[in-house]
Amino acid sequence: MAMPTIRHVRAFTVRGGGADYHDQGADHWIDDHISTPMARYPQYRQSRQSFGLNVLGSLVVEIEASDGSVGFAVTTGGEIGAFIVEKHLARFLEGQLVTDIEKMWDQMYYATLYYGRKGIVLNTISGVDLALWDLLAKVRKEPVYQLLGGPVRDELTFYATGARPDLAKQMGFIGGKMPLQHGPAEGEEGLRLNLEKLADMREKVGDEFWLMFDCWMSLDVNYATRLANAAHEYGLKWVEECLSPDDYWGYAQLRKNVPRGMLVTTGEHEATRWGFRLLLEMGCCDIIQPDVGWCGGMTELIKISALADAHNALVVPHGSSVYSYHFVVTRHNSPFAEFLMMAPQADKVVPMFNPLLLDEPVPVNGRMKVPETPGFGVRLNPECNLHRPYQH
Ligand SMILES: [Mg+2]
Numbered sequence: 001m002a003m004p005t006i007r008h009v010r011a012f013t014v015r016g017g018g019a020d021y022h023d024q025g026a027d028h029w030i031d032d033h034i035s036t037p038m039a040r041y042p043q044y045r046q047s048r049q050s051f052g053l054n055v056l057g058s059l060v061v062e063i064e065a066s067d068g069s070v071g072f073a074v075t076t077g078g079e080i081g082a083f084i085v086e087k088h089l090a091r092f093l094e095g096q097l098v099t100d101i102e103k104m105w106d107q108m109y110y111a112t113l114y115y116g117r118k119g120i121v122l123n124t125i126s127g128v129d130l131a132l133w134d135l136l137a138k139v140r141k142e143p144v145y146q147l148l149g150g151p152v153r154d155e156l157t158f159y160a161t162g163a164r165p166d167l168a169k170q171m172g173f174i175g176g177k178m179p180l181q182h183g184p185a186e187g188e189e190g191l192r193l194n195l196e197k198l199a200d201m202r203e204k205v206g207d208e209f210w211l212m213f214d215c216w217m218s219l220d221v222n223y224a225t226r227l228a229n230a231a232h233e234y235g236l237k238w239v240e241e242c243l244s245p246d247d248y249w250g251y252a253q254l255r256k257n258v259p260r261g262m263l264v265t266t267g268e269h270e271a272t273r274w275g276f277r278l279l280l281e282m283g284c285c286d287i288i289q290p291d292v293g294w295c296g297g298m299t300e301l302i303k304i305s306a307l308a309d310a311h312n313a314l315v316v317p318h319g320s321s322v323y324s325y326h327f328v329v330t331r332h333n334s335p336f337a338e339f340l341m342m343a344p345q346a347d348k349v350v351p352m353f354n355p356l357l358l359d360e361p362v363p364v365n366g367r368m369k370v371p372e373t374p375g376f377g378v379r380l381n382p383e384c385n386l387h388r389p390y391q392h
Contacts, residue, residue: 004065004139006093009128011061011085012386018058018356019074019293021319021342022048028344029163035183035218037244045185058356059124060386061085061131065098071135072380073323074356075127075293077120079389084124086390088112093128098139101132105299109272122271122296129297130323134375141374144326148302151329155369161319162341165211166204171349172365174336175210175237176201180227183218191223195230202234214240217269221250225257238263238287245269251284263287268318271295273303280311287314289338292323301327309333321352321360322376329370339363356384 017023024030031047038044044051059077064070075081092107108125109116116122137144145151160168165176178201182190194213201211213236215224224242231239239258243250245266255264267288270276272295276288288308292301305315305327315334317324328334339362340352351360357378361371371377380386 003097003099004067004069006063006096006098006135007066008064009061009085009090009093010064010388011059011082011390012388013078013082014058014060014356014384014386016355016384017342018353018384019060020054020056020058020076020078021340021352023054023057024342024344029179029346030342032163033181034179035181035215037183037217039183039218040185042185056080056120059085059127060356060380061127063093063128063131063135065135065139067139069098069135069138071131071133071138071375073127073130073134073293073376074353075123075130077123077127080120081124081127082389084112084121085128086392089124089128090392093132098132098136101129101136101299104132105129105297109296118271118275123294126293126295126297126300129299130293130376133298138375143370143372143374144298144376145330145370148298148327148330151370152332153329155367156325156329156363157336158339158363158366158368159210159212159336160339160341160346160366161214162346164341164346165201165209167347168341169205169209172367173339173363174366175212176205177212177214177240177338180213180215180218184220184223191227191230194227195234198231198234198236207235210237212236212238212240212265215242217241217244219243221253221257224254228254228258228262232259232262236262238265240265240289241268242266248278248282248284251279252282255283255285265289265316267295269294272300273307276304276307280307280313285313287316289316289318291318292320292327294318298323298327305331305333319352321357322378325361325368325370326376355381357381 057078059081062072159175160173161177168176219242263286265287
C-alpha cells in the first residue's frame with residue numbers, strides 16, 4: 001500500500017471544558033477551595049480560576065493526509081499552542097509520510113529546545129503527536145492500542161478522582177482520590193479539617209476501598225510528612241503531587257518519610273524521558289502519572305513507560321481520556337486507570353473531555369472495554385465552536 005503523506009496541519013482553540021478540564025463554570029467541585037501553591041495568598045485561596053488556572057483553554061490539532069484521512073487530538077494549550085503548531089511545528093510535518101512519527105517528534109522537540117523542554121511547548125508537541133497517532137491508526141484502520149502492541153487485558157479498571165469517593169464506590173470504581181482542600185497556610189486548623197474529611201470518607205466507604213489525597217503541588221516536605229503519617233490510620237493509599245514538580249530532592253526525602261506501605265505518586269506536570277528519568281533515578285515516587293497530552297504524547301510515553309518498568313515503578317497516566325485508555329490497556333505496568341469525575345457535584349459519570357468529543361467512552365461499573373474504532377475512536381463535536389487564530 002502506498003503510504004499517504006501529510007498535506008496540511010491546522011490548530012484551533014475552544015473554550016468551556018474539553019481538554020482544558022479546569023475551564024468549568026461556577027459551583028464545580030474542581031474549583032472549590034482546593035489546596036494550591038497559590039493558597040498562601042488569601043485572595044487566591046478559594047478558587048483556582050482566581051489565579052488563572054483556566055486561561056489557556058483547549059487546543060485542537062487536525063492533520064490531513066494526501067488520501068483525505070484526517071487525524072486529530074486535543075490537549076491544553078489554547079492560543080499559544082495554536083501559534084506554535086501553525087508557525088513553527090507544521091513545517092516538520094507537511095510532506096512527510098504519515099508513518100514517520102519518530103522523526104517528526106524528534107524534529108519538533110529539538111527545533112523548540114531553545115524555548116521548550118517542558119510546559120506549554122510539550123503540551124503542544126503532545127497534541128501534534130497524538131493527532132499523528134490518530135491519523136496513522138485511521139490510515140491502517142486499526143485502534144491505536146493495536147499499533148502499541150495490542151492489549152494485555154480485556155478491559156480497564158478505574159479509580160475516580162473527585163470530591164465524592166463515597167459516590168464513586170457506589171458507581172463501581174476501585175478507589176476515590178480527593179483533592180486536598182487546606183494547605184500549610186491554613187495551619188493546624190487546616191490540617192485537622194483535611195484529616196476529618198478523610199476520616200469521614202473512610203467511615204462512609206469501609207475499610208477496603210482505596211482513598212487517596214491529591215495535593216496539587218501545594219505542600220512542603222514537613223507538612224506532607226505530617227499529613228501522610230496522620231492519614232495512615234485511615235488507610236490512605238497514596239499521597240499525590242505533594243510538592244513542586246521541580247523539587248526532586250523534596251520528593252526523594254518525602255518517599256523516605258511516609259509510613260511503610262503508603263505510596264508517593266507524582267508526574268502529571270513532568271515531561272519527557274529526561275524529566276521522568278530524574279523522578280525514577282532519584283527515587284521520588286512509586287507511581288509516575290504522566291499526562292499523555294502534556295508529557296510529550298504517545299511517542300514519548302512509550303519511552304517513559306519502558307524506563308519506569310525497569311525501575312519497578314507503575315505508570316498510571318493522569319487524566320488524558322482516550323489517549324490514556326489506549327495506552328493503559330497495552331501495558332502490564334499500568335494496571336488500572338484514572339477517571340476524572342467531571343460532573344459538577346461528582347455525582348455521575350460524564351465523559352472526561354465533555355463536551356468536546358463525540359463517542360468518548362466512559363466506564364460502566366468502574367470498567368471499560370476500549371472501543372475498536374480506528375484511531376483513538378472519537379470525533380470532534382460539531383456543536384463546539386472552534387476558532388483558528390493563526391494560519392500558515
Ligand atoms: Mg493530580
